[in-house]
Amino acid sequence: MNLNEIEIIKEIWTLIKSNDLGYSVIPKTFDDACALQIGEKFLVFTNDGVAEATDKLPGMSWRDYGWRAVISCVSDLAAKGARPLGVMISLNLTRTISAKEIREIYQGIIDCAETYSFDVWGGDLGESKEIVIDCFMVGVSNRPIWRNGVKPGDLIVISGELGLTGAAFHFLLKGGKEISNMGNIHKAAYRPEARLELGVRLSEIPGVTAAIDLSDGLSRSLYELERVNETRFVIDADKIPIAEEAIEYAEANSLDPLELALHGGEEYEILFTVSPSCEEQVIDLSKELGLKLTVIGMVERGRGVYIKTEGGLTPVKEGGWIHLRR
Amino acid sequence: MNLNEIEIIKEIWTLIKSNDLGYSVIPKTFDDACALQIGEKFLVFTNDGVAEATDKLPGMSWRDYGWRAVISCVSDLAAKGARPLGVMISLNLTRTISAKEIREIYQGIIDCAETYSFDVWGGDLGESKEIVIDCFMVGVSNRPIWRNGVKPGDLIVISGELGLTGAAFHFLLKGGKEISNMGNIHKAAYRPEARLELGVRLSEIPGVTAAIDLSDGLSRSLYELERVNETRFVIDADKIPIAEEAIEYAEANSLDPLELALHGGEEYEILFTVSPSCEEQVIDLSKELGLKLTVIGMVERGRGVYIKTEGGLTPVKEGGWIHLRR
Numbered sequence: 069m070n071l072n073e074i075e076i077i078k079e080i081w082t083l084i085k086s087n088d089l090g091y092s093v094i095p096k097t098f099d100d101a102c103a104l105q106i107g108e109k110f111l112v113f114t115n116d117g118v119a120e121a122t123d124k125l126p127g128m129s130w131r132d133y134g135w136r137a138v139i140s141c142v143s144d145l146a147a148k149g150a151r152p153l154g155v156m157i158s159l160n161l162t163r164t165i166s167a168k169e170i171r172e173i174y175q176g177i178i179d180c181a182e183t184y185s186f187d188v189w190g191g192d193l194g195e196s197k198e199i200v201i202d203c204f205m206v207g208v209s210n211r212p213i214w215r216n217g218v219k220p221g222d223l224i225v226i227s228g229e230l231g232l233t234g235a236a237f238h239f240l241l242k243g244g245k246e247i248s249n250m251g252n253i254h255k256a257a258y259r260p261e262a263r264l265e266l267g268v269r270l271s272e273i274p275g276v277t278a279a280i281d282l283s284d285g286l287s288r289s290l291y292e293l294e295r296v297n298e299t300r301f302v303i304d305a306d307k308i309p310i311a312e313e314a315i316e317y318a319e320a321n322s323l324d325p326l327e328l329a330l331h332g333g334e335e336y337e338i339l340f341t342v343s344p345s346c347e348e349q350v351i352d353l354s355k356e357l358g359l360k361l362t363v364i365g366m367v368e369r370g371r372g373v374y375i376k377t378e379g380g381l382t383p384v385k386e387g388g389w390i391h392l393r394r
Numbered sequence: 395m396n397l398n399e400i401e402i403i404k405e406i407w408t409l410i411k412s413n414d415l416g417y418s419v420i421p422k423t424f425d426d427a428c429a430l431q432i433g434e435k436f437l438v439f440t441n442d443g444v445a446e447a448t449d450k451l452p453g454m455s456w457r458d459y460g461w462r463a464v465i466s467c468v469s470d471l472a473a474k475g476a477r478p479l480g481v482m483i484s485l486n487l488t489r490t491i492s493a494k495e496i497r498e499i500y501q502g503i504i505d506c507a508e509t510y511s512f513d514v515w516g517g518d519l520g521e522s523k524e525i526v527i528d529c530f531m532v533g534v535s536n537r538p539i540w541r542n543g544v545k546p547g548d549l550i551v552i553s554g555e556l557g558l559t560g561a562a563f564h565f566l567l568k569g570g571k572e573i574s575n576m577g578n579i580h581k582a583a584y585r586p587e588a589r590l591e592l593g594v595r596l597s598e599i600p601g602v603t604a605a606i607d608l609s610d611g612l613s614r615s616l617y618e619l620e621r622v623n624e625t626r627f628v629i630d631a632d633k634i635p636i637a638e639e640a641i642e643y644a645e646a647n648s649l650d651p652l653e654l655a656l657h658g659g660e661e662y663e664i665l666f667t668v669s670p671s672c673e674e675q676v677i678d679l680s681k682e683l684g685l686k687l688t689v690i691g692m693v694e695r696g697r698g699v700y701i702k703t704e705g706g707l708t709p710v711k712e713g714g715w716i717h718l719r720r
Contacts, residue, residue, distance in 0.1 A: 075493075102515045104479070104532075106432050113515065115482045115530055119522035153430070156441045158484070158528035167401075189428045189439065196445035197523045202484035204441055204530030206430075 095214040099296075101148050103212050110209045112150035116140040116283075117158075117202035124199070125257055126240045130169045132258040133199070134176025140283055141205035142184050143262035143336040147281040148214070149271025150207030151264065152184055157191035160200040173201070184264055209271055213340070217277035218297035222341040224365040225350060227263050230286060231314025231325055232256035234332025244321045252313050256335075263338045266361075269353055270338070275346030285333035287387045290373045293341070303365030303384070305377040330375075331387030341367055421540040425622075427474050429538050436535045438476035442466040442609075443484075443528035450525070451583055452566045456495045458584040460502025460527070466609055467531035468510050469588035469662040473607040474540070475597025476533030477590065478510055483517035486526040499527070510590055535597055539666070543603035544623035548667040550691040551676060553589050556612060557640025557651055558582035560658025570647045578639050582661075589664045592687075595679055596664070601672030608661035613713045615665050616699045629691030629710070631703040656701075657713030667693055 094103050094110075101114035118124070118137045128136070138155055145152050157177065161170065181188050186205070236257035238244045247253075262281075270276045278297070280289045286308075290301050310329045318325040342350055347363070354361040365376075373384040420429050420436075427440035444450070444463045454462070464481055471478050483503065487496065507514050512531070562583035564570045573579075588607075596602045604623070606615045612634075616627050636655045644651040668676055673689070680687040691702075699710040 099516065100518065102480075102482070104437075106437075111430075111437065113482055113530070113532065115484050115518045115528075117484045117486070117518060117520055117528065119486055119520055119526075121523060122521050154428075156428075156439060156530060158441050158443045158530075160443070160445055160526055160528075190425065192426070192442045192528070194443055194445050194526075195448050196526050197447060200445075200486055200520075200522050200526045200528075202441075202443065202486075202518070202526075202528035204439070204482060204484075204528075206439065 094212070095216055099215050100144055103209070108210070110150070110212050112145060112148050112207045112209050112212050113204070114141050114144040114148070114207070115202060115204045116144060117200065119200045120198040128258055130172035131176035131179070134173035134201070135180045135259060136176070137201035138177050138180045138203050138205070139260055139262055139336065141203045142180065142264060143281040143283060145205060145207040146262045146264040146267030147279045147338050148207070148209060148212045149267050149279070150209035150212060151268055152186035152205050152207045154187040154189040155181070155203050155205045156189050158194065158202040159191060160194045160196035162197065162199060163195070165199065173199070184262065211271045213271055213276055213279040215278050215280055215293055215296045218293055218299050218341045218367055219277055219343070220299055220367050220369045221344060222277055222367040223344055223347060223363045224301060224303060224339065224341055224367060226309065226337060226339050226362050226364050227266055228337040228360055229309040229311040230282070230329035230335055230337065231310045231318070231332060233260070233334045234328030235314045235317040237332065237334070238321065238323065238328070239317070244317070247313065247316045247320050249313060252311065253317060260334065260336045262336050265357060266338055266359060269357070270340055273342065273346055273349050273353070275343035275349070277341045277343065279338055279340035282335035282337045282339055283333070285331050285335065285387060286339065287330045287373070287384050289339050290384065291386045294371065294373050298371060300368040300370035301365065301373045302368055302381070303375050305375050307362060307364045309360060309362045330384065420538070421542055425541050427470055429535070434536070436476070436538050438471060438474050438533045438535050438538050439530070440467050440470040440474070440533070441528060441530045442470060443526065445526045446524040454584055456498035457502035457505070459525070460499035461506045461585060462502070463527035464503050464506045464529050464531070465586055465588055465662065467529045468506065468590060469607040469609060471531060471533040472588045472590040472593030473605045473664050474533070474535060474538045475593050475605070476535035476538060477594055478512035478531050478533045480513040480515040481507070481529050481531045482515050484520065484528040485517060486520045486522035488523065488525060489521070491525065499525070510588065537597045539597055539602055539605040541604050541606055541619055541622045544619055544625050544667045544693055545603055545669070546625055546693050546695045547670065548603055548693040549670055549673060549689045550627060550629060550665065550667055550693060552612070552635065552663060552665050552688050552690050553592055554663040554686055555635045555637035556608070556655035556661055556663065557636045557644070557658060559586070559660045560654030561640045561643040563658065563660070564647065564649065564654070565643070570643070573639065573642045573646050575639060578637065579643060586660065586662045588662050589685070591683060592664055592685060595683070596666055599668070599672055599675050599679070601669035601675070603667045603669065605664055605666040608663045608665055609659070611657050611659035611661065611713060612665065613656045613699070613710050616710065617712045619667070620697065620699050624697060626694040626696035627691065627699045628694055628707070629701050631701050633688060633690045635686060635688045656710065
């Protein structure tokens with residue numbers, strides 16, 4: 069492999085664009101979902117998946133793995149402001165998996181369907197060398213939010229608190245030292261939740277110009293927006309909301325909590341940009357949902373992703389999860 | 395693995411049914427696609443995929459493999475009487491694949507998109523131990539044809555001629571003896587075509603009660619219809635249309651051509667059932683499309699799949715492609 073994920077996507081996108089046959093599917097810029105307008109509504113389509121070697125963390129049950137396979141699609145739709153209707157599952161099984169394990173995987177999928185009120189419509193079954201589950205989810209939105217609407221002057225806002233998944237990955241994959249309360253850290257790895265209600269409500273605020281979930285981590289998500297919008301993102305290190313347990317875990321393991329928050333990946337919080345004229349509405353929404361929404365920076369003219377620290381303004385390293393990274 | 399594909403699907407289907415949240419998605423019986431009614435039209439969703447070890451035949455180029463990944467979805471939609479609008483691709487790549495090979499895979503996908511006039515809307519990229527490509531396709535139909543409308547008395551009709559893929563699989567996987575003209579046999583394996591125009595036209599004939607493509611082979615497809623409809627299928631061995639090259643190949647390799655036609659798998663012809671009152675319309679359609687449509691039998695009350703030969707009526711063995719078969 070001599071290209072990484074970002075390079076491959078860029079290449080594929082070039083090929084795709086040459087094949088545009090003119091259907092009214094949106095958006096026409098790079099995104100992880102697309103929509104067909106049907107009357108006043110939009111049907112939003114997204115796909116995502118898991119492969120065992122990459123995504124089945126140590127200690128993760130098959131039921132959690134089933135949940136994990138679909139939650140990333142729920143989170144993608146949430147970031148678009150779309151409510152999921154149904155999912156189709158491509159289940160690629162190995163010859164060694166047992167009937168009990170298959171049932172567990174499906175139970176995890178159904179747990180997720182019940183939690184977020186969508187249907188499992190069916191799917192396809194195949195055989196592969198490891199358990200690969202690809203999900204295709206259909207949602208509905210009154211106004212999908214894409215990645216491409218960012219304007220200079222917009223506020224950069226983030227939901228919840230970051231760092232728990234970064235801590236979990238460090239603990240599970242690098243054998244880090246436990247802290248007394250690992251509950252939220254384990255939960256972030258095994259049963260992550262999607263910000264569905266937030267996403268749907270954001271789509272009702274016209275001043276929300278773009279959104280993305282943090283499944284690839286904060287730094288990479290910022291760079292994705294930077295590339296699509298050709299603008300400059302400046303965030304403030306002091307303002308990034310980091311979960312208490314993540315800070316505690318970082319201290320116990322001599323890690324920088326900011327690094328966990330910036331490059332953790334598999335976070336399902338939503339990052340969005342919003343016109344400053346709508347700041348009040350965002351504050352109201354935060355109160356109504358009982359969910360922390362933090363302004364972490366601002367969009368400017370120019371290019372690049374920068375972070376303000378005591379040492380001044382420095383470019384953010386593009387971290388987070390990149391498949392096939394050299 | 396102690397369950398085969400059919401048993402797993404049956405189990406999963408039981409789980410799914412318990413999670414029906416009441417959206418108006420159809421059908422409610424087992425099928426390989428589903429639809430949402432949008433005004434007068436139906437959006438039809440299907441998914442299918444390929445895994446390298448199972449589906450990349452000896453001598454198959456990456457470009458053909460890309461084609462193969464999407465053609466099965468086109469064929470599924472064709473059997474539903476739906477025209478494809480767009481596809482989303484879950485591409486699970488290995489670390490050893492080259493940029494050139496990825497381009498070839500995508501070129502095959504685009505070949506198929508251009509041939510059948512649909513868009514590639516985007517997708518998801520992941521990493522796995524072999525190249526697994528899962529596709530999710532969205533199509534549109536005025537009247538989707540499902541598997542579940544079969545009535546006793548219906549004629550069983552098949553498009554085209556069978557046996558070429560069976561011959562191709564035998565040649566490529568078992569090292570059979572070549573015949574002088576292998577062109578159509580190779581084509582059936584490497585660049586199979588879907589009967590899209592036929593499927594769309596069948597949906598305009600209200601007397602067409604059910605349809606299925608033969609991607610799992612004739613015998614298994616008949617059993618799929620038998621299970622969903624709880625009826626009896628009787629076919630006539632003499633009437634099954636077998637391609638000349640398949641007969642020639644079978645003779646050269648001491649095989650029974652009927653076996654190739656019944657159990658070949660990966661055929662993309664369409665099997666449909668139709669009220670005898672519409673036989674004339676089927677004959678007209680056959681002439682108009684320049685495509686052989688052959689009545690191979692009839693649906694009766696009762697259960698089972700039977701074949702009439704010189705020796706009388708015998709149950710058909712359920713062959714064809716079953717993943718994870720013991």
